[in-house]
Amino acid sequence: MIEIDTPEISTGEIMARIREEVQKYRDDASFVTGKNGLFPPCPRFPGCDDAVQGVPFSHHRQRYALGDFLGFHGAQFVDNAYLAILQRPADPTGKGEYLARLQNGSFTKIDVLGRLRYSREGRSKGVSIKGLFVPFAAQTFFKVPVLGRILRIFTGILNLPTILKNMQVMEGAFFEQNRQTREQAEKTRSYIVELRNHVAGVTEEISRVIIAEREALLTRIDTLSNELAGTKKQAMVQKLNTLEMQRRFQLLLEEARKGGGEARPLQSSEVLNGEQEHLFDALYLSFEDRFRGTRGDIKERVRVYLPHVKQAVKETGNLPVLDLGCGRGEWLELLKDNGINAQGVDLNRLMVAQCRELGFDVIEADLISHLRGVQAGAFSVITGFHIVEHLPFRTVITLFDEAFRILGPGGIIIFETPNPENLLVGACSFYTDPTHERPIPPATLSFLIEARGFVNVQVLRLNPNSSIHSEDPFINHYFTVGQDYSVIGFKA
Numbered sequence: 001m002i003e004i005d006t007p008e009i010s011t012g013e014i015m016a017r018i019r020e021e022v023q024k025y026r027d028d029a030s031f032v033t034g035k036n037g038l039f040p041p042c043p044r045f046p047g048c049d050d051a052v053q054g055v056p057f058s059h060h061r062q063r064y065a066l067g068d069f070l071g072f073h074g075a076q077f078v079d080n081a082y083l084a085i086l087q088r089p090a091d092p093t094g095k096g097e098y099l100a101r102l103q104n105g106s107f108t109k110i111d112v113l114g115r116l117r118y119s120r121e122g123r124s125k126g127v128s129i130k131g132l133f134v135p136f137a138a139q140t141f142f143k144v145p146v147l148g149r150i151l152r153i154f155t156g157i158l159n160l161p162t163i164l165k166n167m168q169v170m171e172g173a174f175f176e177q178n179r180q181t182r183e184q185a186e187k188t189r190s191y192i193v194e195l196r197n198h199v200a201g202v203t204e205e206i207s208r209v210i211i212a213e214r215e216a217l218l219t220r221i222d223t224l225s226n227e228l229a230g231t232k233k234q235a236m237v238q239k240l241n242t243l244e245m246q247r248r249f250q251l252l253l254e255e256a257r258k259g260g261g262e263a264r265p266l267q268s269s270e271v272l273n274g275e276q277e278h279l280f281d282a283l284y285l286s287f288e289d290r291f292r293g294t295r296g297d298i299k300e301r302v303r304v305y306l307p308h309v310k311q312a313v314k315e316t317g318n319l320p321v322l323d324l325g326c327g328r329g330e331w332l333e334l335l336k337d338n339g340i341n342a343q344g345v346d347l348n349r350l351m352v353a354q355c356r357e358l359g360f361d362v363i364e365a366d367l368i369s370h371l372r373g374v375q376a377g378a379f380s381v382i383t384g385f386h387i388v389e390h391l392p393f394r395t396v397i398t399l400f401d402e403a404f405r406i407l408g409p410g411g412i413i414i415f416e417t418p419n420p421e422n423l424l425v426g427a428c429s430f431y432t433d434p435t436h437e438r439p440i441p442p443a444t445l446s447f448l449i450e451a452r453g454f455v456n457v458q459v460l461r462l463n464p465n466s467s468i469h470s471e472d473p474f475i476n477h478y479f480t481v482g483q484d485y486s487v488i489g490f491k492a
Contacts, residue, residue, distance in 0.1 A: 059083035066131035070109055075099060077109060085116045085127050110135045288327060288351075298330035301463060301484075302385065305414055306338060308488060312380045313340060315410030319380035322406070324367050324399075325387040329355040336360070345370050368395060371402035378406050385416045386484075388445065389436045400452040407491045413454065416486040417445065419461060423478045446487045454489030461485045 057068065057080050064084060072080050078098050082090035090098075101107035114136030116122050117129055292298065309321060318341070323331050326344030328351055335342040336359075344362040346352050355362040363370060367387075382403040388396050403413050420426030420439035430439050442459045450457045461482030468479045 057084075059087070062126070063128045064130065066110075066113070066129060066135070069113055069129075074102070078102075078112065081113055081116055085113070085122050085125065085129070087125055087127070108139060110139050114139065292327075295328065295330050295333070298328075299334045302331050302334060302416075304460070304462065305383070305486075306334070308412060308414065309335070309340065309381050309383075310338070312410065312412045316380035316408040319378065319408050319411070321381040321383065322374075322379045324371075324382065324384040325390075326355060326360075326362055327351055327385075329358055329360050329362065331383065331385060332360045332362070333358065368398055368402065371399070371406060374402075374406045376405050377408040380408055380411045382407060382411070382413045384414070386418070388415055389417045389430075389438070389440060392437065396448065397452065400449060400454075404453045404491060409491060411491045413449065413489045413491075414486055415445065415449070416462075416484055419482050419485040421461075421478065421485075422465065422481050422483050424465065425483050429483070442485050442487070449487050449489040453491070455492050456490045458488045459485055460488065 057072070059080070061084070069077065069081060069084070075095070078095050079090055082088060082095070098107065098112050102109070102112065110132070113129060113132055117127065117132060118136070293301075313319065313321070321335055321340060321342040323335075323342060323344045326332055326346050327348075329344060332342050332344050332355065342361070344355060344360060345365055345367060346355070346362060347364065347366055349364055352362050352364040384399075388399070391399065400413075407413070417440055418425050418430045418436075420430065420441055426439055430436060442461070446457050446459050462485060463483045465480045465483055468475070470476050470479075
């Protein structure tokens with residue numbers, strides 16, 4: 001094990017060596033006195049001996065300069081010191097002790113090198129380290145209580161020019177490093193800002209492209225969905241129309257096969273007249289598909305009546321609802337979705353077939369004929385959406401009378417029709433349907449319903465025109481008022 005205690009060096013020997021070494025090093029450029037101080041410059045700071053830096057350390061020499069060791073640190077410094085001075089690897093105990101004292105500040109590198117060099121083992125190896133003795137002796141005397149303090153003061157005075165110069169060098173290096181750091185920080189900040197702006201621009205562009213592609217895709221999907229829905233509707237109408245043509249042809253064949261008899265011409269005439277009523281069933285179904293609106297649109301429009309219907313069903317003991325002129329069955333579908341038992345009636349054979357395919361209870365019949373065959377008080381609600389404008393005046397009166405008869409106490413009727421108070425409806429859109437008879441003003445229809453026995457008659461104006469905006473109150477009212485209205489009447 002290497003000795004780490006202070007080696008035995010006589011005072012006389014030390015002073016003699018100090019005088020000898022100082023005289024020698026005054027002329028040596030690798031060591032500084034007077035001009036640069038008592039100790040060689042440290043290679044870790046600006047102004048250090050660059051000749052030492054970057055030179056591979058050799059462990060097989062007999063002569064070294066102090067600066068050969070000072071450029072290394074930590075375990076590498078201790079290992080190099082052992083290999084160079086003692087010419088063997090460091091033992092774990094000695095290495096650990098030296099590293100611990102270097103780390104806690106109780107030893108300097110000069111202390112380590114001196115204790116290795118001037119130990120018994122170090123003296124036996126005879127390795128020369130130029131510039132070590134004086135600093136090591138000074139460090140040794142620094143630890144003597146009184147003499148060490150005097151030497152530290154004396155050394156400090158001698159090294160004051162060097163200390164000041166080193167401080168100036170370090171200050172200059174510090175400010176230069178600080179300036180470079182600020183410049184680098186500014187460059188980094190500028191780069192980050194530029195990169196952030198670039199990323200934001202790229203992200204915005206990607207988002208714009210994604211949104212545009214998404215909108216285009218959704219538009220395409222909507223287009224394809226509409227085309228598919230239209231194709232399916234056309235296929236359904238074509239199918240129903242074909243079946244209807246087959247049925248009519250079969251009926252004519254059966255009539256032709258029948259034998260003589262005086263009743264045959266009359267019977268054939270009645271059959272043909274009945275079939276004539278259905279000549280335009282397919283045409284009117286196509287008309288409804290184009291001008292009435294989608295199933296979803298109609299279901300949303302009539303949803304406003306659900307609270308009235310639910311209350312009436314409750315008041316009448318859950319009697320069913322009867323929808324007159326049920327058409328494509330949107331109202332029947334909404335009632336079924338809400339758990340309300342309902343039945344539909346329509347004269348259009350193709351619409352009846354379509355409703356039945358959807359699972360609704362629908363009867364093909366003339367409205368008045370069917371109502372006259374219904375038992376009194378059988379229903380809770382009678383509805384008719386866009387029916388009364390198709391009927392003659394006398395038929396409308398009969399319709400209200402029969403509806404009053406078949407409603408249970410507490411039941412209601414709901415009849416919806418185009419609102420001629422809206423000038424666009426009364427002057428134009430009402431006549432889009434060629435089967436309409438004439439517009440019926442809300443006051444007229446509500447009067448007729450009240451006159452046939454209904455009470456608490458209410459008028460609901462629906463579906464206002466939101467496409468027109470004017471400061472003129474006349475225009476605002478008569479062009480934006482509800483395009484449809486309904487009359488609700490109660491049976492006491």
